[in-house]
Amino acid sequence: MVAGPRQPFRPERPAGGRRGGEELLSIGAVLAFLRDDFPEVTISKIRFLEAEGLVEPQRTPSGYRKFSPADVERLAYVLRMQRDHYLPLRVIREHLDAIERGESPPALPPSADARPGPLEEADRELGVSAEGTSGVRLGRAELLAAAEAGESELAEWESYGLVAPGPDGGFDGEALQVARLVSELGRYGLQPRHLRAMKAAAEREIALVEQVVAPLRRHRNPQTRAHAEATARELATLSVRLHAAMVQAGLRSRP
Incomplete structure (x- = not known):
């Protein structure tokens, strides 16, 4: 036991x-x-x-x-x-x-x-997302309960493109992580409209990762395609770490 x-x-x-x-x-x-x-x-x-x-x-x-x-x-x-x-x-x-x-x-x-610094927190948060969200499927009520949010909040997140349901109307593990983080930021007064810059930055990072892995994903060899997914996860990890380091450096340089 x-x-x-x-x-x-x-x-x-x-x-x-x-x-x-x-x-x-x-x-x-x-x-x-x-x-x-x-x-x-x-x-x-x-x-x-x-x-x-x-x-x-x-x-x-x-x-x-x-x-x-x-x-x-x-x-x-x-x-x-x-x-x-x-x-x-x-x-x-x-x-x-x-x-x-x-x-x-x-x-x-x-x-x-x-408490670990921003780099360690970023690694830890992304590690949880990468390992544990595959296969998770939540209904709308379950997502609200997990994120400790209300229906009006979720509707606002959706209107800003921060969270989106899948074709079946359910939410996957990544949506759960985003919802929880957006909810946490809201407790500090950051509203969805304030997070548009983060959304735009994430979309630019996605485009950069896609430039690297897209040729691998189109390959006929299953091992090569699997390597593409592993590469995408590694690039995502490095991106989060770089972002955390830049924010930390910027805050330290402020008077």
């Missing part, structure tokens, strides 16, 4: 019944328990980790999530590895798989004493 929170898991008021003698908790009860150690955790974060396959709670016939003690321990492990060691979800998943097999997980990097 995965190492859990610092305190033993002993819910005072179980919500949702039992499974084989185990107390099952609602997502709200899990949130209340985890916030003792992880004040920043939200319900949308728990749902996101579920979408990434890092925890698999039961579902009642009406669709409500019910978490076992093992589920809560897994969530705490994931949150701790992100907070203390800045591990991407792919690496955390490898740790969990090793633990489930009864093996020792890979050695951890030392805990950081301070």
